[in-house]
Amino acid sequence: MEIKQTAMAGTLESSDLQIVLSQGTKGIEFDLTSDVAKQFGNDIKATIKSVLDAYDIENxxxxxxxxxxxxxxxxxxxxxxxxxxxxxxxxPNWEVL
Known part of the structure; x- marks a missing residue:
């Protein structure tokens, strides 16, 4: 599926995460800012990527x-x-939930 508009979810509060999705052209491109990126960056990206895959978002x-x-x-x-x-x-896509 193609992204129709830029969207945001989450906050910058402790124990939360803010994500902004916008139109892309070269697959899934991540810009991750995290104090624990070295330890958990790949896991964070994999979790998000699995959701995007479930919605057939390729770019x-x-x-x-x-x-x-x-x-x-x-x-x-x-x-x-x-x-x-x-x-x-x-x-909502209940299968993703």
């Missing part, structure tokens, strides 16, 4: 600011951002 620019979010929070924020970016707010 996206993904800006992520992590403040210590756990995996379920990362997944929830990615789902929310994807649904907003695809303009599916009122039509």
């Amino acid at each position: 996206a620019s993904v800006k992520v600011v992590d403040k210590g979010a756990l995996t379920p929070v990362i997944k929830a924020r990615a789902i929310t951002a994807a649904q907003r970016a695809l303009d599916l707010k009122d039509q």
Whole structure:
């Protein structure tokens, strides 16, 4: 699916994560800012990528600011951002959840 609009989900509070999805042209491109990027950066990206794959998003620019979010929070924020970016707010993809 193609991203219709830039979308954001999450906050910059402790134990949360903010994600911004926008149109991309070269696959999934990540810009990750996190104090724990060396330890968990690949896991954060993999969690987000799995959500984008579930929505068939092949091209996206993904800006992520992590403040210590756990995996379920990362997944929830990615789902929310994807649904907003695809303009599916009122039509959730229950299989992804």
